[in-house]
Amino acid sequence: MSVEEQIRSIVANIVHVDESIITRDSTFKDIKADSLDIVQALVAVEEAFDIEIPDEAAQNFQNFGDFVSYVENHVAEKEKA
Amino acid sequence: MPLEGKLALVTGSGRGIGRAIALKLASQGADIIVNFFRHRETAEQTAKDIQAKGVKAEVIRANVGSPAKINEMFDTIASKFGYLDILINNAASGVGRSVLDVDVKAWDWTMDINAKAALLCAQQAAKLMEERGGKMVSVSSLGSFLVLPTYAIVGISKAALETLTRYLAIELAPKGICVNAVAASAVETEALKFYIKEGLVKDTRQATPAGRMIIPEDVANVVAFLCSEEAFMIRGQTIIVDGGTSIAPLSAAGKEES
Numbered sequence: 001m002s003v004e005e006q007i008r009s010i011v012a013n014i015v016h017v018d019e020s021i022i023t024r025d026s027t028f029k030d031i032k033a034d035s036l037d038i039v040q041a042l043v044a045v046e047e048a049f050d051i052e053i054p055d056e057a058a059q060n061f062q063n064f065g066d067f068v069s070y071v072e073n074h075v076a077e078k079e080k081a
Numbered sequence: 082m083p084l085e086g087k088l089a090l091v092t093g094s095g096r097g098i099g100r101a102i103a104l105k106l107a108s109q110g111a112d113i114i115v116n117f118f119r120h121r122e123t124a125e126q127t128a129k130d131i132q133a134k135g136v137k138a139e140v141i142r143a144n145v146g147s148p149a150k151i152n153e154m155f156d157t158i159a160s161k162f163g164y165l166d167i168l169i170n171n172a173a174s175g176v177g178r179s180v181l182d183v184d185v186k187a188w189d190w191t192m193d194i195n196a197k198a199a200l201l202c203a204q205q206a207a208k209l210m211e212e213r214g215g216k217m218v219s220v221s222s223l224g225s226f227l228v229l230p231t232y233a234i235v236g237i238s239k240a241a242l243e244t245l246t247r248y249l250a251i252e253l254a255p256k257g258i259c260v261n262a263v264a265a266s267a268v269e270t271e272a273l274k275f276y277i278k279e280g281l282v283k284d285t286r287q288a289t290p291a292g293r294m295i296i297p298e299d300v301a302n303v304v305a306f307l308c309s310e311e312a313f314m315i316r317g318q319t320i321i322v323d324g325g326t327s328i329a330p331l332s333a334a335g336k337e338e339s
Binding site: 054 | 119120121122142144176186187190
């Protein structure tokens with residue numbers, strides 16, 4: 001499973017929506033995620049990939065694609081290190 | 082300095098009340114473990130400000146809503162220091178909803194961070210205080226006994242925290258550990274500004290008999306006192322820091338309208 005697929009699965013599971021409605025352009029608002037859903041999704045993704053996503057970074061995510069890109073970059077950095 | 086040589090863990094001390102408590106204890110000579118979860122930058126800034134006071138600061142990231150992460154944090158403290166003198170249960174979170182809108186997820190999230198974490202941290206801290214005694218102070222709020230709009234789950238979690246404080250105070254007394262809590266009314270923090278902006282909390286500046294909002298340092302001063310030997314005979318109490326608001330609601334309301 002790719003990073004994107006794993007994150008989509010985590011988010012869908014937390015927000016209780018079908019994975020198919022989450023595209024790279026989707027915002028949390030689009031998928032009706034509330035603030036608790038968002039924090040829980042961030043925490044779950046952090047634990048799944050063993051990375052840190054500070055709120056300062058998360059606040060800049062415009063959509064699901066930004067979220068995925070951030071994680072992909074940090075997973076790649078971690079693998080290089 | 083009264084707390085020289087002491088080691089204090091302040092949960093959620095990157096910002097707001099926790100940061101003020103950490104700085105206050107540091108100014109009294111304590112080395113500080115700054116625990117944070119979501120905001121690394123502010124936690125590291127707090128640590129720098131603590132070090133500038135000439136004491137040690139250690140930053141530990143841990144989600145206190147997770148029992149496993151609490152254990153990891155205390156494993157780190159045990160291996161790095163081997164002891165702990167002061168535990169401040171300050172980290173808090175919550176979901177602003179009316180009682181009928183509370184779901185299991187929101188309940189668990191809030192209770193895990195605000196109440197269960199205090200229990201688990203106290204259990205772990207007690208082991209590290211075993212041979213030298215210690216102090217534990219939890220940060221509560223007036224919502225534990227006042228009904229505030231959309232504050233239901235947080236208020237309930239704070240009531241649990243205060244009751245936990247009483248039980249811990251008695252059970253840990255033979256181990257030389259003093260346990261108390263501090264309950265503040267609305268404290269001027271970033272979190273409060275958010276609530277006011279969202280219309281969830283009124284700006285109570287005019288409604289406080291003492292004439293101003295509570296600031297984090299007001300809470301920190303009382304926490305520091307409870308951590309001192311002068312507070313030795315205070316056990317299991319929740320000290321209210323609210324500028325008089327809770328005992329004069331009518332006069333406060335009158336002020337607000339004028």
